[in-house]
Amino acid sequence: MSDLDQLTQSLARNLKRWRGERGFTLDTLAARAGVSRGMIIQIEQARTNPSVGTTVKIADALGVSIATLLDHEQGAEVRLVPPEQAVRMWSTEAGSRTTLLVGTEQRGPLELWSWLLMPGEGSASDPHPPGTVELLHVEEGTLTLEVDGAVHTLPAGTSAAFDARVPHAYRNDGTTPARMTMAVSIPPVP
Incomplete structure (x- = not known):
């Protein structure tokens, strides 16, 4: 899997997770982020790689960092990033x-x-x-x-x-x- 594919998959998985944890519908997140509902669907289905600006807007609307949206591993007390x-x-x-x-x-x-x-x-x-x-x-x-x-x-x-x-x-x-x-x-x- 290429780095871009891994990034797309991580973003899709983490966006679904955080939207669910926040209890946001697609429409709610779209309104909070100023991003179309269709774009959020495409991201959650790993069909697109959004721009940095779009990613920042979504992270801000969810109240999480971009790192959290893109991270493919969570949970270690000490997390090393080579x-x-x-x-x-x-x-x-x-x-x-x-x-x-x-x-x-x-x-x-x-x-x-x-x-x-x-x-x-x-x-x-x-x-x-x-x-x-x-x-x-x-x-x-x-x-x-x-x-x-x-x-x-x-x-x-x-x-x-x-x-x-x-x-x-x-x-x-x-x-x-x-x-x-x-x-x-x-x-x-x-």
Whole structure:
């Protein structure tokens, strides 16, 4: 089974599980996530691989991390994620990419990400649920962070924290690759 097939199967299985645990009908989840009912059906039947944006919306609506939706194994007290099992969520032909390194559901979803943005590239994010916080640390290059329309320049060695309930984006306006590590804390669904 290819990595993509494994990802599709894990997402289908975990989406069904979490939708059932939350007691959400297809229509309820579709409305909460702002995603069509048909898309949710296709995902649950492992007939499609949704975009990162769609996956984030569904995870947010369920109150779980993306790691939880994509994880193919749950339950170990210590969960090791070798590099080959980290989940590549987004990439471009120029070499930019995001990789979900690890996540947990303890006290609300918490995710750890590795980002690489090539010069001239970026990624925008829709607002997350209220109470979601993002922490990031720029390891190499210079990152342009835009939060609710305000632009911030973060050179290597700089860290930032912000309320992610507003639109935000990450860009590399420089001439060398920008690398950062990011943690996302999502509040549990009440």
